[in-house]
Amino acid sequence: MPAMEVQAARQPVRRTGGRSARVRAAVIDATLAALLTRGLDDLSITEIAQQAGVHPTTIYRRWGGRSNLALDAVLSGTEAEIPPPDTGSLRGDLLAVIRGIFPFLRTPLGELLVRLALRRDLPEYEAARGGYWAQRFRAGAALFERARARGELRADVDPVLALETLVGPMYVRMLMTGEPLDDALLVRCVDLVLDGIAAQPR
Amino acid sequence: MPAMEVQAARQPVRRTGGRSARVRAAVIDATLAALLTRGLDDLSITEIAQQAGVHPTTIYRRWGGRSNLALDAVLSGTEAEIPPPDTGSLRGDLLAVIRGIFPFLRTPLGELLVRLALRRDLPEYEAARGGYWAQRFRAGAALFERARARGELRADVDPVLALETLVGPMYVRMLMTGEPLDDALLVRCVDLVLDGIAAQPR
DNA sequence: GCCTTATCGCTACTTGCCTTGCGTTAGTGG
DNA sequence: CCACTAACGCAAGGCAAGTAGCGATAAGGC
Known part of the structure; x- marks a missing residue:
């Protein structure tokens, strides 16, 4: 009887290239298309599969369900990473921030991302x-630091809440x-x- | 051959009392319970039916689908109608408004209503x-009118946006x-x- | 109390989602 | 080029959602 080897928890060698990559790309594309046309709730995995030229079983095995699939598709299609603005004034920076977010939210993909969130x-x-959200709001921190250094910001302002x-x-x-x-x-x-709605500072 | 009577589009006499009322109440209750425990997405009509002591076919016939059922249940369980506050100051009124909404939103039913919306x-x-939303924001109009009359509000403020x-x-x-x-x-x-975040009025 | 028929319960059926098991194809490391 | 096996295709089947037809029950009007 040979010495019993201690089996290290060896995870199988993943095959991420070639066919698998093609399958993945096709499925992600088909999923995005289906998401944009039919919405999040009633998307048919069978339909996505044949749209992608792939067998439904493959999707179930790799993604394991519609929610995981939808999430993977949307995150793959999105690489937002909005660069933090530095316009020289607090008002300019805030405008740049919200103007950087807004057009993306009007995109079908953007709205999809929000609804998924x-x-x-x-x-x-x-x-x-x-x-995810911490990262998105982190860009704001520097913006407020600069404004504070310029004396444009009140002392008691919480950047995140702002x-x-x-x-x-x-x-x-x-x-x-x-x-x-x-x-x-x-703009409004x-x-x-910036100014609040009160007639005079209290 | 008897004279052909012109059939008036006679709609059937609804029977809203007795058994129908009991069925409806039982189903709505069971639906609310299911919504609060399992969420909006994966609620089983079959399960709701047997929870309510009713046959599934009845639910399909009366409500015709899960979305309609969920909507009916939540709206039946909600009669918010938050009374518009009048505390004598703009700050007091705004605080009262948001304090009237907040506890309800923390309620499971409240969160459910929002997610449904x-x-x-x-x-x-x-x-x-x-x-629905127009009505919810309408209460605010009077609030701002009073504040403006008291001179607490700047002239160019849009109540809805505020x-x-x-x-x-x-x-x-x-x-x-x-x-x-x-x-x-x-409070923050x-x-x-009220005050905005700018250090001094521009 | 009686009649009409709206509403409900029940059974049987269809349909689509998803899983399981097995054979086949093709990445990956040598 | 070869051996190993991850990843895929395929067929069969379980399971719950939803539908259709029909008889039974009880609500509403007289």
Whole structure:
């Protein structure tokens, strides 16, 4: 009887090139197309499969469900990484920030990303949620530091809350009320956050 | 051959009392319970039916689908109608408004209502969307009128945008970032909307 | 109380989602 | 070029959603 080798938990050698890569690209493309036309909820894996020229079983095995597939597709199609602005003034920076977000949100892909972010039935996304948004809001930190150094900012301002207040109306209109939304409104958002609504400082 | 009577488009006499009422109540209750435990997406009509002591076919016939059922259940369980505040100061009124919304949103039913409002696959809700939010924001109009009369409000302030800016961070945290959210933050929201973040008026 | 028929329960059926098991193809390392 | 096996295609089948037809029950009007 040969000496029993201690089996290291050897994970199988992944084959990421060639056929697998082609399959993945085709499926991701078909999924994005299906997401943009039919929406998040009623997308047929069978349909995606034959659109991609792939057997449905393959999708189930690799992605294991529609939510994981949708998440992978959208994140693959998105590499936002909006560069942090530095226009020289607080107002200019804030305008640049919100103007960098807004056009992307009007994109079908952008709206898809937001709606995906709102879901709570995607355990895969729950893990990434914190990091994702933290990164998106981090760009704002430097912006406020510079403004503070220039004396444009009050001392007690919380950058995160300020950014949330800036973009809040945009999301409220887009997601809930459906009120009109254009560049002029963005300017008004910036000015409201800067100056407030009170007649005189209290 | 008897004279052909012109058939008036006679709609059948609805039977809303007795058994039908009991069935409806039982199904709505079971649906709400299922919604609160399992969420919006994967609720089983069969399960709801046997929970309510009713045959699944009945649900399909009366409601005709899961989206309509969910919408009916949530709207039946909700009669918000938050009374418009009048505390004598703009700051007090804004605080009262946001403090009236916030606790309800933390309720499971409240969060459910919001998430339902975010859906775009409920044609029944699409029709009611505009009116619903318009009504919710209308209460704010009077509030701002009084503030303006007291001289607390700048002249160029748009009430709707101001309210959206006020509640924006609350929804952003609740729906997207998941950052902590408590009463102290509400106060900071109010003060930020009132005073803005700029060091001095431009 | 009686009649009409809206509404419900039940069974059987169709359909699409998803899984399982097995044979085949083609990456990957040598 | 060869051996190993990850990844894919395919067929069969379980399972729950949803539909259709029909008889049974009870609500509403008289």
